[in-house]
Amino acid sequence: MVALLDVKNFQAAYGSTKVLFGIDFAVQESGISTILGANGAGKTTALRAVCGMLNTAGSVTFDGGRIDDMATEEIVRKGIAHVPEGRGTFASLSVEDNLTLGAYIRKDRDQVTSDFERVYDYFPVLRERRLQQAGTLSGGEQQMLAIARALMLKPRLMLLDEPSFGLAPLVVQDLFGILRQVNKNEGVSMLLVEQEANLALDLADQAYLLETGKVVISGAADDIKGDDSVRQAYLGY
Amino acid sequence: MDLFVQQFVGGLATGGIYASLALALVMIHRATELINFAQGEMAMFSTYIAWTLINVGMPYWAAFFLTIIVSFAVGVLVERVVIRPVEKAPLLTIIVVFIGLLLTFNSLAGWIWTYTIKPFSSPFPDRPFGLFADITVRMHDAGAILVTLLVLILVYLFFRFTPLGLAMRGAALNPESSRLVGIRVGWMLALGWGLAAAIGSVAGMMVAPITFLDPNMMAFVLLYAFAGALLGGINSPGGAVVGGFMVGVLENMAGTYVPFIGNELKLTLALLLIIAVVIFRPSGLFGKPVVVRV
Amino acid sequence: MSNGAPMPTIAGFSGVAWRKIGLAALIIVAVGLPFMVSDYRTFQFNLVLIWAIGILGLNLLTGFSGQISLGHGAFYAIGAYTSAILMYQWQVPYYVTPPIAGVVCLAVGFLFGYPAGRLAGHYLALATFALAVAVPQILKYDPLEPWTGGVQGIFLDRPEPPFWLPINTDQWLYYFSLVITVILFVAAWNLLRGRSGLAIRAIRDQQIAAKAMGVDTTFYKSLIFGVSALYTGVAGSLSATVIQFVAPDSFTFLDSIRFFIGMVVGGLGSIAGAIYGGIFIVFMPNIAEEISKAAPGVIYGIILIGFMYIWPLGVAGFVRAVCARLVRGLMGSGGGEPGGAKEGTERQVPGGFTS
Numbered sequence: 012m013v014a015l016l017d018v019k020n021f022q023a024a025y026g027s028t029k030v031l032f033g034i035d036f037a038v039q040e041s042g043i044s045t046i047l048g049a050n051g052a053g054k055t056t057a058l059r060a061v062c063g064m065l066n067t068a069g070s071v072t073f074d075g076g077r078i079d080d081m082a083t084e085e086i087v088r089k090g091i092a093h094v095p096e097g098r099g100t101f102a103s104l105s106v107e108d109n110l111t112l113g114a115y116i117r118k119d120r121d122q123v124t125s126d127f128e129r130v131y132d133y134f135p136v137l138r139e140r141r142l143q144q145a146g147t148l149s150g151g152e153q154q155m156l157a158i159a160r161a162l163m164l165k166p167r168l169m170l171l172d173e174p175s176f177g178l179a180p181l182v183v184q185d186l187f188g189i190l191r192q193v194n195k196n197e198g199v200s201m202l203l204v205e206q207e208a209n210l211a212l213d214l215a216d217q218a219y220l221l222e223t224g225k226v227v228i229s230g231a232a233d234d235i236k237g238d239d240s241v242r243q244a245y246l247g248y
Numbered sequence: 249m250d251l252f253v254q255q256f257v258g259g260l261a262t263g264g265i266y267a268s269l270a271l272a273l274v275m276i277h278r279a280t281e282l283i284n285f286a287q288g289e290m291a292m293f294s295t296y297i298a299w300t301l302i303n304v305g306m307p308y309w310a311a312f313f314l315t316i317i318v319s320f321a322v323g324v325l326v327e328r329v330v331i332r333p334v335e336k337a338p339l340l341t342i343i344v345v346f347i348g349l350l351l352t353f354n355s356l357a358g359w360i361w362t363y364t365i366k367p368f369s370s371p372f373p374d375r376p377f378g379l380f381a382d383i384t385v386r387m388h389d390a391g392a393i394l395v396t397l398l399v400l401i402l403v404y405l406f407f408r409f410t411p412l413g414l415a416m417r418g419a420a421l422n423p424e425s426s427r428l429v430g431i432r433v434g435w436m437l438a439l440g441w442g443l444a445a446a447i448g449s450v451a452g453m454m455v456a457p458i459t460f461l462d463p464n465m466m467a468f469v470l471l472y473a474f475a476g477a478l479l480g481g482i483n484s485p486g487g488a489v490v491g492g493f494m495v496g497v498l499e500n501m502a503g504t505y506v507p508f509i510g511n512e513l514k515l516t517l518a519l520l521l522i523i524a525v526v527i528f529r530p531s532g533l534f535g536k537p538v539v540v541r542v
Numbered sequence: 543m544s545n546g547a548p549m550p551t552i553a554g555f556s557g558v559a560w561r562k563i564g565l566a567a568l569i570i571v572a573v574g575l576p577f578m579v580s581d582y583r584t585f586q587f588n589l590v591l592i593w594a595i596g597i598l599g600l601n602l603l604t605g606f607s608g609q610i611s612l613g614h615g616a617f618y619a620i621g622a623y624t625s626a627i628l629m630y631q632w633q634v635p636y637y638v639t640p641p642i643a644g645v646v647c648l649a650v651g652f653l654f655g656y657p658a659g660r661l662a663g664h665y666l667a668l669a670t671f672a673l674a675v676a677v678p679q680i681l682k683y684d685p686l687e688p689w690t691g692g693v694q695g696i697f698l699d700r701p702e703p704p705f706w707l708p709i710n711t712d713q714w715l716y717y718f719s720l721v722i723t724v725i726l727f728v729a730a731w732n733l734l735r736g737r738s739g740l741a742i743r744a745i746r747d748q749q750i751a752a753k754a755m756g757v758d759t760t761f762y763k764s765l766i767f768g769v770s771a772l773y774t775g776v777a778g779s780l781s782a783t784v785i786q787f788v789a790p791d792s793f794t795f796l797d798s799i800r801f802f803i804g805m806v807v808g809g810l811g812s813i814a815g816a817i818y819g820g821i822f823i824v825f826m827p828n829i830a831e832e833i834s835k836a837a838p839g840v841i842y843g844i845i846l847i848g849f850m851y852i853w854p855l856g857v858a859g860f861v862r863a864v865c866a867r868l869v870r871g872l873m874g875s876g877g878g879e880p881g882g883a884k885e886g887t888e889r890q891v892p893g894g895f896t897s
Contacts, residue, residue: 062428064424082427083427083428084426084427084430084431084432084433087427087428087429087430088430092428093428095424095425095428099422099424099425099428100425101418101421101422101425102421102422103421104414104417104418104421108414111411111414112414112415112418112426112429112431113429115411115414115415115429115430115431116429116430116431160429164429164430283664283667330847333851334850334851334854337850337854338810338854338855340604340610340805340806340810341806341850341854341855342850343802343806344802344803344806344807344846344849344850345846345847345850347799347802347803347846348843348844348846348847348850349843349847350843351839351842351843351846352839352840352843352844352847353843354839355837355838355839355840355842355843356837356839356840358837358839359836359837359839359840471671471675474664474668475668478664478665478668482664515675515676515679516672516675516676516679516680519668519669519671519672519675519676520672520676522668523661523665523668523669523672526661526665526668526669527657527660527661530660530661530665
């Protein structure tokens with residue numbers, strides 16, 4: 012099966028500092044892949060690089076076409092939604108305005124209206140706080156808003172950068188449950204970067220372990236979860 | 249009493265012009281942290297275009313709207329062609345580019361249309377306008393206030409209620425997140441410049457009947473607009489508008505009522521007063537103080 | 543060099559020695575200049591020196607302590623008028639007036655800098671611009687006319703060179719300016735390298751941290767305002783002597799803009815840049831007029847924009863980069879400084895002060 016997102020020999024650098032040294036990973040159609048690793052391993056860089064935010068080399072193929080030389084906004088227009096580290100919400104705009112911007116490039120206006128409802132069904136708290144300034148929401152609510160905004164794009168692929176960061180465990184459980192639902196019900200493929208290896212391996216099909224810019228382990232998530240020696244050596248539990 | 253109302257209304261009229269230009273300045277500043285020093289000269293250039301159109305026989309309002317459209321296009325062009333290549337340069341370098349733009353537009357106007365002062369017709373008849381209780385004001389003053397208010401309201405509605413307006417606001421507030429929702433931030437910037445140029449052209453066409461048309465007519469207007477924007481708060485569009493009106497009224501009142509001021513020191517006084525305000529309220533009257541994390 | 547390796551050399555001379563040779567060559571050219579060119583050109587180069595002093599003053603303030611000023615034309619005017627009034631009203635000899643004008647401007651600059659130090663960025667730009675606009679208006683002010691000569695201004699007598707020197711007035715005045723230029727440039731160079739220089743640079747780069755470390759930022763900012771004004775004031779004073787005429791309309795806000803342009807085109811934070819800037823300001827309008835008699839302003843504007851595209855760090859930045867590359871090329875891979883500007887994805891902050 013041809014992968015939806017296929018990344019080969021990917022290198023990335025901040026200015027003259029190289030951070031990724033030729034990594035390979037992929038996301039299958041309607042699948043979930045996860046990239047794990049410690050701080051500084053290059054996980055966030057990998058996501059940002061896929062979105063064209065850094066200097067890169069190597070190939071990134073999405074839905075059969077090369078996207079590695081495109082500008083971020085053009086990559087997004089191909090159907091890739093990125094939920095960045097730090098949420099990236101428009102803090103001084105309302106929740107609803109944030110969601111409206113999420114659907115900015117879509118042409119199907121009636122669908123957008125019903126998508127608003129769907130997204131509010133997933134995250135009822137956002138419906139309550141529709142007119143509130145996004146910057147005044149709690150951390151968990153902002154994360155939900157960020158994911159909701161990504162969903163408003165009606166993406167084929169969602170990139171999620173440490174969605175569990177700074178959130179209470181119960182909130183995180185809810186969140187991951189919703190991610191699973193979105194993937195099952197709507198077939199949205201996901202590439203998830205996480206430090207919480209446990210959660211990520213539960214959710215994903217494929218897993219890649221990054222260490223200082225190189226992939227050291229890759230395989231089915233279940234296999235890695237089941238392999239005690241790998242878990243203890245690399246994931247610390 | 250008559251004099252007071254007339255000068256007050258006159259102040260509001262010029263204030264509306266300052267407010268429009270101040271809004272243009274703030275729009276570009278919000279998106280780029282830069283003050284477009286060439287905004288006044290671009291507005292002056294637009295006004296000359298309008299003059300040319302009227303001179304070849306086009307009716308006033310047709311020329312008015314065509315000028316706005318042309319100015320919009322010129323604004324977009326300037327951003328894409330002149331500003332974009334230097335957007336990553338050091339701040340002071342970019343300021344010099346603006347100064348270069350200023351000098352170019354100014355000299356271009358002088359070259360094409362000469363430096364001879366020309367009269368510019370007002371669309372409003374030269375009759376006194378009855379305000380209330382027997383007090384009359386100049387028709388052009390009243391008309392200018394109306395036109396500028398209309399423009400400002402339209403701009404507000406655009407930004408508040410249209411998708412494109414929302415996208416432009418987003419691009420100014422958070423360019424990176426805007427890219428992540430597919431907004432072409434570069435083009436939003438160009439549109440912002442176009443809109444600013446269009447607003448500026450209205451300001452120019454409203455002020456020209458008062459000051460007469462000459463290449464240097466907008467220099468002081470720009471300065472007052474800048475002062476008004478700072479007074480209201482450089483990051484607050486609403487504040488800039490209010491600031492512009494305040495400066496207009498202040499300038500007129502000071503010129504009329506403070507004995508030794510007269511025409512020469514009007515500018516100095518206005519500036520000094522504004523500086524005094526800014527020393528006590530560094531972000532302006534309506535601006536939010538920017539908290540800097542060290 | 544810290545690692546004990548032998549110092550890299552070109553043709554047997556170290557980098558520092560080459561700098562000194564370059565400087566000596568420059569001085570020889572500067573001294574010989576009046577005998578190599580016409581009187582009018584000598585006059586023009588005199589203006590270059592005057593503008594260079596003024597630009598250096600602005601550079602001390604902006605490049606050095608990070609305070610933007612669009613108002614230095616005001617200090618230029620004050621310096622010029624101080625000299626003019628001293629010479630006209632009290633027959634003070636022209637060569638005594640520059641220090642006096644300097645001190646007057648030092649005081650005015652310091653007093654202005656004290657409250658202005660609370661402002662930053664656009665607000666400070668506006669405040670200084672207000673100063674630039676106010677001073678010519680004050681100079682025209684009727685009650686002051688007996689002193690300032692009002693709108694007509696003051697005409698001054700042309701100075702004579704000492705009888706025992708076989709040179710004409712243009713040449714003499716050029717040397718007069720040259721001596722003052724050298725004194726002021728050396729003084730600036732010393733100031734920057736000393737403790738005060740360090741304190742002031744700390745203020746520019748991280749004001750809050752500097753304050754936290756006990757640097758009296760208010761005092762230093764006002765001081766550098768005063769010193770900056772002093773320099774530009776001396777430039778103004780020299781201009782009165784060299785042009786022998788002052789009038790309010792000679793000192794518009796355009797002068798402030800010229801100083802600003804000269805500083806950025808020459809190179810922010812560079813002493814040599816002040817000279818390049820002076821050359822640009824004096825000669826570029828002529829060149830623009832050569833290219834187009836009809837619309838010199840348009841050509842000037844386009845050239846100015848072009849300069850900024852090609853050399854965003856000014857001529858001095860370009861010269862530095864070229865020299866660094868040359869040095870690297872001539873010394874092989876081992877020596878030389880790590881090159882000029884570094885490309886980044888954000889806007890660059892102009893580098894530190896260099897000579």
